[in-house]
Amino acid sequence: MSLAKCETTIENKKVRSNHRALCYILKDIWHKIWLDxxxxxxxxxxxxxxxxxxxxxxxxxxxxxxxADKARWSLLLGSRILPLLINTFKLAFVVTTLTIIIGVSLAWFINRTDLPFRKFFKVASALPLAVPPYVGALTYIIVFGPRGLLRDIFGTVPFNIYSFWGVSLVMTIFTFPYVYLIVSSAIQRLNLNYEEAALSLGLSYKEIFFKVIMVLLRPAIGSSALLVCLYIFSDFGAIAMMRYNTFASSIYYQMTGRFDMVASSVLSLFLMMITLVIIIFENKMKRKSYAQSAKSARKINIIHLGKYKYLAFAFVSFIFFLSVVIPFSVLISWSVRGILxxxxxxxxxxxxxxxxxxxxxxxxxxxxxxxxxxxxxxxxxxxxxxxxxxxxxxxxxxxxxxxxxxxxxxxxxxxxxxxxxxxxxxxxxxxxxxxxxxxxxxxxxxxxxxxxxxxxxxxxxxxxxxxxxxxxxxxxxxxxxxxxxxxxxxxxxxxxxxxxxxxxxxxxxxxxxxxxxxxxxxxxxxxxxxxxxxxxxxxxxxxxxx
Known part of the structure; x- marks a missing residue:
């Protein structure tokens, strides 16, 4: 065998050896990534x-x-983005705040107090979740609209359903069950030892609620508020039906009305960034929340409302009327009319x-x-x-x-x-x-x-x-x-x-x-x-x- 052939053979063996070594290294890394x-x-x-x-x-x-060219960016940033940001954030803030107040109140009254008809309201308070907000908006327009049922009966309506507060009312009524269900689940898992320790230190139930219970419920409230907030940012049907302009509705009109995919993409990028920031903020807040030990085995103490019992009952009944009675009765009656x-x-x-x-x-x-x-x-x-x-x-x-x-x-x-x-x-x-x-x-x-x-x-x-x-x-x-x-x-x-x-x-x-x-x-x-x-x-x- 000539010297050149020997050198070629040795070189090939080195290449194969290096190839096998590289394969073993990559295989070892691959197994470590997947924990073997x-x-x-x-x-x-x-x-x-x-x-x-x-x-x-x-x-x-x-x-x-x-x-998107420079002119398109300048137009959108100069005349579109800021009004949409204000409209969207204002609606999200108001609706999220109202849903927290209503959802937490209902969860507490229904799960921890001697509220009359607690079992009935436990199911009934979740029913609005079965009504898509655009369907809920339809029922409220039928009742409170300029040509709605109340105007036919009384000749006037108490408020403009197409206003900011009309949109806020409808979105609150049909999204508060997110908060109610999540917070109810958290209340049922609360460790009663913290309440008893606070009582032994002389705190009143009012002080315990705000200084102990609300602190322990913070993760559940934060998660449910995130759901509501993201829903407001993403919803199109109900908000557009009630003639309010947000990022989602503006993106839709850019796509279907002007057929401007580039402008729609720019607005969508801003909406994605806002969504990402909200999620990151909620995750950071969740890390700062308090942890509790395992749930107490003792039965949950039912708090007696005393003279406030019927006031709480009136509040829960009023929410039930707005979120269940109105939409379901309107849908049934108008469905019968439509079928006929x-x-x-x-x-x-x-x-x-x-x-x-x-x-x-x-x-x-x-x-x-x-x-x-x-x-x-x-x-x-x-x-x-x-x-x-x-x-x-x-x-x-x-x-x-x-x-x-x-x-x-x-x-x-x-x-x-x-x-x-x-x-x-x-x-x-x-x-x-x-x-x-x-x-x-x-x-x-x-x-x-x-x-x-x-x-x-x-x-x-x-x-x-x-x-x-x-x-x-x-x-x-x-x-x-x-x-x-x-x-x-x-x-x-x-x-x-x-x-x-x-x-x-x-x-x-x-x-x-x-x-x-x-x-x-x-x-x-x-x-x-x-x-x-x-x-x-x-x-x-x-x-x-x-």
Whole structure:
């Protein structure tokens, strides 16, 4: 063998040796990232694709912003952004403050006092959550509008429903249950030892409530306030129906009225930044909150209200009247009027079919996709799985109008064939509501012992078999509960459906919006009532879990 060949052979061996060493180093790093328990390539690849798919709206809104020239930025910053900021923050501040006052008061009266009919109000105070705010806005316009019921009876109305305070009232009435349910759950878990220690130090119940109870409830109040605040920033239907202008409604009108995707993207970027800042602020406040030891085993002490009992009862009854009696009685009476005038016809059946089709397909896809996603998160802990999870949840945090904008830009550019089809609506539902299904399944899979799937692996079973034959049967109730949430929320989703629907593909939510916008309330009421009735079942499940 010649010297040149020997040198070439030695060099090749060195290259192969270095290649093997590099592979061993990368493999060692990979195992350390996953704590010596890496997932299969199939699950990781599938989860990564889903995460990128869910992150599409964020990516394309940001990319579209770079198309804005200096003149466009100057126009928006000079004349649009500041008024929208003031309008949106003012509404969010007022509604969040009012929902905290109402929600905390109801939770305390119902769970800790001798309020009359406590069990009834415990369920009734959560019922407004079954009424989408745009449906609630419809009922209040019918009663308090310029041509509403009160004007027909008394010749005047007590206030202008289309004013700032009218919008604030409607949004408060139909979002306070977020605070009520979360704070009620926290009150039921309070450790009574803190109250007894405060009583032994001579504090009155009033002092205990503000100095002890409210401090311990701060995390629950903060979380529920965040939900309400983010909802106000993201809501379009009710706010636009009541002729108030916020970031979400302005983005919608830029997209559908002026067809200006660049300006919509700039406004969306500001809204995303505001949303992110609010979430970061709430997380920092949560870290400063007080922790408590395990819940006391003793029965909760019921506080006697004495002479204030009937004053508290009047307050709770008044909230019940505003949030349940008015909307439900209006929907029922106007639905009967609509049915007698032929509202239930072939077109209405078509709206029902479209709603059921899109919601059912989105629900089935979410339920199937959820299984490997929650399996990756619960069984394979690393910063990679955490990044994948946060990307998936981005669609849940973002307002629906931003999600719609990102989907529109993406499909027009890369998949124009699918743009004017129901597929794009179903895609939006999946991006918006998949995290809801995952939340329910995550709670279920945490109860499944890890040694079950480890035993299946030791028997030579692959992860496809484990997911379908071991994990799914055990987390099936959680998957179905999450699927029910996806179905109901898809059924009543307005913003994304209104923006993305193809011609002739109207759903129940869209018809409520269209008929109400034209003043045909008797034709909007049956669709609205059907949406509310369907929404009550998962709400009852949620209340029972609480």
């Amino acid at each position: 328990n890496p997932p299969s390539n199939y699950i990781l690849l599938f989860s990564s694709i889903v995460a990128i798919f869910m992150f599409i709206p964020v990516i394309y809104v940001i990319l579209k912003v770079f198309e 005038n032929g509202a239930i016809n072939a077109r209405f059946i078509g709206f029902v079919k479209n709603s059921l089709y899109s919601a059912t397909v989105a629900t089935l896809i979410c339920m199937i996709v959820t299984i490997p996603l929650v399996y990756l998160k619960s069984r394979y802990n690393s910063f990679i799985s955490e990044i994948i999870n946060k990307m998936i949840y981005s669609g849940y945090v973002l307002p629906g109008v931003i999600t719609s904008l990102g989907i529109v830009v993406f499909f027009i550019r890369y998949f124009p064939r699918f743009y004017s089809t129901p597929f794009i609506v179903i895609t939006a539902y999946i991006i918006r509501f998949l995290p809801q299904c995952m939340k329910s399944a995550e709670a279920a899979i945490e109860l499944v012992p890890k040694n079950l799937d480890e035993a299946a692996k030791n028997l030579g079973k692959n992860e496809g078999y484990i997911l379908s034959k071991v994990i799914f049967p055990l987390i099936r109730p959680g998957i179905f509960s999450g699927g029910a949430l996806v179905f109901v929320n898809s059924l009543k989703e307005l913003t994304t459906t209104l923006i993305l629907r193809p011609a002739g593909f109207d759903t129940l939510a869209v018809r409520v919006w269209m008929e109400a916008s034209e003043g045909f309330y008797q034709f909007a009421a049956p669709a609205a009532l059907l949406i509310v009735l369907v929404s009550i079942y998962p709400l009852m499940v949620l209340i029972n879990e609480k």
